[in-house]
Every structure is written in structure tokens, then in C-alpha cells.
Amino acid sequence: MIKVGIVGGTGYTGAELLRLFAQHPQAEVSLLTSRKEAGQRADALFPHLRGHCDLSFSEPDAAALARCDAVFFATPHGTAMEMAPSLVDKGVKVVDLSADFRLRDRGVFKQWYKLDHSAASMLDEAVYGLPEVHRDAIRKARVVGNPGCYPTAVQLGLLPLLEAGVIEFEGIVADCKSGVSGAGREAKVGSLFSEVSDSFKAYGVAGHRHLPEIEQGLADIAKKPVALSFVPHLLPLVRGIHATLYARLTTPGVDLQALFEQRYASEPFVDVAPAGDHPETRGVRGGNTCRIAVHLAPDRRTVIVLSVIDNLVKGASGQAVQNFNLMFGLDEQAGLQALPLAP
Ligand SMILES: NC(=O)C1=CN([C@@H]2O[C@H](COP(=O)(O)OP(=O)(O)OC[C@H]3O[C@@H](n4cnc5c(N)ncnc54)[C@H](OP(=O)(O)O)[C@@H]3O)[C@@H](O)[C@H]2O)C=CC1
Ligand SMILES: CC(=O)N[C@@H](CCC(=O)OP(=O)(O)O)C(=O)O
Numbered sequence: 001m002i003k004v005g006i007v008g009g010t011g012y013t014g015a016e017l018l019r020l021f022a023q024h025p026q027a028e029v030s031l032l033t034s035r036k037e038a039g040q041r042a043d044a045l046f047p048h049l050r051g052h053c054d055l056s057f058s059e060p061d062a063a064a065l066a067r068c069d070a071v072f073f074a075t076p077h078g079t080a081m082e083m084a085p086s087l088v089d090k091g092v093k094v095v096d097l098s099a100d101f102r103l104r105d106r107g108v109f110k111q112w113y114k115l116d117h118s119a120a121s122m123l124d125e126a127v128y129g130l131p132e133v134h135r136d137a138i139r140k141a142r143v144v145g146n147p148g149c150y151p152t153a154v155q156l157g158l159l160p161l162l163e164a165g166v167i168e169f170e171g172i173v174a175d176c177k178s179g180v181s182g183a184g185r186e187a188k189v190g191s192l193f194s195e196v197s198d199s200f201k202a203y204g205v206a207g208h209r210h211l212p213e214i215e216q217g218l219a220d221i222a223k224k225p226v227a228l229s230f231v232p233h234l235l236p237l238v239r240g241i242h243a244t245l246y247a248r249l250t251t252p253g254v255d256l257q258a259l260f261e262q263r264y265a266s267e268p269f270v271d272v273a274p275a276g277d278h279p280e281t282r283g284v285r286g287g288n289t290c291r292i293a294v295h296l297a298p299d300r301r302t303v304i305v306l307s308v309i310d311n312l313v314k315g316a317s318g319q320a321v322q323n324f325n326l327m328f329g330l331d332e333q334a335g336l337q338a339l340p341l342a343p
Contacts, residue, residue, distance in 0.1 A: 002328060005031035005068035007060050007075050007083065012185045013097050014074035015046050016317035022052040024321070024335030026328075029053070031068055033060040066090045070324055073098060074317070076184075081119040084143060088122065093327050094143045095320045101126035101145030102213050112209040129323040130155060131332070132267055133221060138326045146323060147217070149315030150176050150210045150232060153243040155217045156270055156290045157307030160263035162222040166254050167247040167303060172228035174214065175244045179237035179281070182311045202233045239312055240281025245305040249296070256294045256303060264292075268333050269314060269322065279308045286310060287340035288318035310340070 004021060008014045009032035021029045032042055034057035042057060043050040058064070062083065065071050071087055073080035073096040080096040088094055103109045104124075106117045117123055127141035128134055130152065138144055147155070154174045161167045183191050190196075211230050218226035235242075257275045264270040273279050273293040284291055287310060295304040309315045318336055325332050 002027040002069045003030040003067070004028065004324075005033070005065045005071040007033045007065070007071060007073050007079065009042060009057055009074070010034040010037050010045060010185065011074050012181050012312055013316045013320075014072075015049075015185075016312045017072055017074060017320065018042060018046070018049055018053055020313075020317055020321050020335050022049065023338060026330055026334060027070075027324070029055060031055075031064055032057050033065075035059060062086060066092060068092055070095065070328070072096075072320055072324075073100075077113050078115050081117060081122070085119050085122050088142050093141075093324075095129065095146055095323050095327075096126075096143065097146045097316055097320055099145070099148065099209065099213070101143055102128060102147065103216060105216075108212050108216075112212055128217065128220075129319060130217065131319075131322055131326060132156060132159065132264075132270060133217070135326060138323050139329070141327055144320075144323045144327065146316065146320045148210050148213055149178065149182055149241055149309070149311035150174075150208075150230070150243070151213045151217055152315050152319060153241045153290065153307045153309045154214050154228075154230070154245065155221065156309075157243055157245045157292055157305040158218060158247065159221055160260050161247060161303060161305070162218060162226065163263065164254070164259055165222075166249060166251040166259070168250055169222055169224060170227040171248060172218075172226065173246040174228055174230040175233075175246070176230065177233040177235045177242045178311055179235055179240045181238050182241070182315075196234060197236045199236060200233065202231050204232050208232055237281065239285055239310050241309050241311045241315055242281055243305075243307040245307065247303045247305075249301050249303050252300065256296060260292060260294050269318075269336070273306075279306055281308050281310070282342045283340055284308050284310050284314070285341045286313060286338060288313045288322060288336045289340065290314050
């Protein structure tokens with residue numbers, strides 16, 4: 001069995017990694033860290049894991065982590081860049097769920113995350129973990145920067161259009177909504193039930209840190225700069241992201257449904273919905289699927305793409321396991337075959 005360590009085991013993405021690895025045929029979690037809960041059993045904090053995980057949390061310890069084959073960082077931004085380099089030097093493969101290894105430009109990273117990057121050479125070698133775009137590089141990577149949740153939904157929704165060059169590369173609109181687990185498990189007033197329930201609002205209109213990540217990813221796909229407006233909204237849901245994407249068609253008459261179906265025909269985790277469909281967040285809840293529907297607006301010039309994911313699975317921990325499978329030469333779908341939970 002491949003030995004996995006998780007730094008940040010008490011957060012939502014850490015707990016979701018535990019749930020997914022409990023079903024993984026070739027890997028097991030052997031080390032789980034938390035500073036606040038050190039000594040506590042994981043299944044005491046997360047009873048859904050009882051009978052499937054007998055680990056206790058321990059303090060993050062570099063020597064113990066170095067004995068793992070792979071380490072996942074399910075930690076706030078700024079932690080992985082301090083701890084990952086020495087692990088990678090010792091032969092440990094790293095998947096970072098934070099943004100430390102996503103943005104190639106250190107200046108852009110500093111502008112949005114207010115941190116000086118302390119692992120510049122590791123940043124240069126890190127691979128952006130969107131398998132539908134970078135599968136071959138991920139297979140060879142020692143460190144993967146796992147994408148953010150909104151960037152996953154937006155990039156997968158626009159990928160076939162940009163690759164085929166059938167839309168304008170500016171003026172794209174990404175109108176996105178997320179459930180509250182996207183904000184993490186740390187106590188915050190903005191995540192309280194009474195603040196979020198029975199309400200709906202936009203946030204980050206003046207600028208959200210996922211904008212540069214989305215623009216970098218779309219430019220990699222299009223092979224030229226892509227400009228978009230991105231507005232996130234908070235939904236009174238626990239899990240789920242819904243992205244509604246608008247772009248101007250440059251090639252009238254293109255068969256959009258066929259374009260999406262052909263591009264994603266061999267992708268195990270992207271499902272192109274039937275023509276005219278309106279995918280729901282609950283249709284991907286708990287699964288590693290991104291479900292996409294493509295529509296042409298009545299003006300015949302505006303393409304409208306609907307892209308849904310579970311922010312904790314394809315938007316975070318499921319995609320991280322998918323990347324891990326590729327890095328270790330395993331079946332890409334290992335541990336990820338659970339069906340979504342509906343209703
Ligand atoms: N929630 C989501 O939908 C998504 C989250 N992400 C990203 O994944 C990462 C984890 O997110 P999430 O699980 O929501 O976060 P949480 O706030 O829920 O959990 C954070 C975890 O990190 C640990 N931690 C915090 N600081 C440190 C530190 N300095 N050293 C070691 N461990 C630390 C905490 O435990 P303790 O303090 O006890 O050590 C806790 O277990 C973040 O970077 C987030 O941006 C990415 C995509 C989607
Ligand atoms: C609802 C909510 O608050 N969502 C988070 C994004 C979660 C995510 O993907 O985070 P990272 O890129 O930071 O890893 C936010 O908007 O900040």
C-alpha cells in the first residue's frame with residue numbers, strides 16, 4: 001500500500017481526503033496532522049469515518065511526514081511552500097490543495113496572497129493539477145498545485161471553446177456560485193447559519209484571488225491571453241459550485257454539443273449533459289464529476305455554458321486524489337468511483 005500523509009486533517013478538504021482514501025484500493029493514510037486536535041482520534045471528530053479510519057491526529061512533524069510516499073497539504077496558503085521542499089528532496093511526492101503552487105508568477109502570487117513565495121525553485125517545477133489539460137506533466141510531477149474550486153469549474157466549462165478557437169478571447173463572463181464549505185471549517189462570522197441561510201449574495205466583485213488563476217489557466221489552454229469578468233456568489237448550500245459562463249461566438253453554425261462531447265469523450269470525470277439540460281449541484285454532490293451543459297442563446301451569438309462540481313471533490317480533494325493516481329501510475333479513477341448523492 002502507498003503511504004499517504006495529510007497535513008491539515010481537521011479541515012473540510014482533509015476530512016474529504018480521509019473519506020476518499022478509505023475506499024482507495026492501493027493507498028492508505030498513515031499520518032494525519034492537526035496542531036489543535038493532536039492526540040484526538042479522527043473518528044471522534046468525524047463520526048462518518050468510524051470503522052474506516054483508526055488514526056489519531058498528530059503535530060506536523062517533518063521527519064514523520066518524510067516517511068510517507070505522498071503528502072497532501074490541506075492547509076491555508078503559505079504552509080506548503082515552507083514544508084514541501086524538504087519532503088520533495090527526500091523523494092516524497094506532494095499534492096498541495098492550497099494556492100502555493102498554482103500561480104507561476106511570484107509577483108502575481110504576492111499581489112493576491114500578500115505573501116512572499118519562499119520556495120521559488122519548487123514553484124518553477126510544480127505542475128498545475130488540472131488533469132484534463134496537464135495529464136502527461138502530472139504523471140511525471142513531484143509536486144502538483146491542485147486547482148481552486150471556482151477555477152476548476154470555469155476552466156473545464158470553457159476549455160473546448162478556447163481550444164477550438166470558436167469564441168472571442170475577451171469579454172467572457174463567469175458568474176459563479178459556491179456552497180459555504182468552500183470557505184473552510186474554521187469558525188468565521190460570515191459562515192454562520194444565520195448569516196448564510198435563506199439569503200444569497202455576491203462577494204469579491206472588486207477582485208477575487210481566483211481571477212489570476214483562471215486567467216493563467218485559460219491562457220495556457222488558448223495559447224494567448226484571455227480576459228474575463230469573474231463574480232463569485234455565496235449560496236446557502238453546504239457543497240456545490242455552479243458556474244454560468246457567457247462568451248461571444250466567432251464561428252456561427254458550430255455544433256457546440258458535438259464539440260463538447262468530442263473533447264470530453266475520454267475524460268472519466270467530465271460529463272457532457274444532453275443538449276438543453278440544466279445540471280444541478282446535487283447531481284454531483286459527493287462525486288468527482290464536473291457536469292457541463294452547453295447552450296446557444298436566442299441571439300445565436302452568445303454561448304452559455306453551465307458547469308457544476310462538488311467544491312470538496314472535483315473542486316479539491318477528489319481532484320487531488322485523481323492527481324495522486326496519475327503521479328503514482330495508478331488507475332486514474334481509483335478511490336473515486338463513489339456515485340454522487342441525490343437528492
Ligand atoms: N473548502 C474548499 O472547498 C476548498 C479549499 N481549498 C483549499 O484547501 C486548503 C484547505 O482548505 P479547507 O480544508 O477548507 O481549510 P480548513 O480551514 O477547513 O482547514 C485547514 C486545516 O489546516 C490546518 N492548519 C492550519 N494552519 C496550519 C499550519 N500553519 N500548519 C499545519 N496545519 C495547519 C488546520 O488544522 P490545525 O490548525 O489544527 O493544525 C486544519 O486542519 C486551503 O488552502 C483552501 O483554500 C481548495 C479548494 C476548495
Ligand atoms: C465560498 C468561499 O468562501 N469560497 C472560497 C474559495 C475556496 C477555494 O477554492 O479556495 P482556495 O483557492 O483558496 O484554495 C473563497 O471564495 O475564498
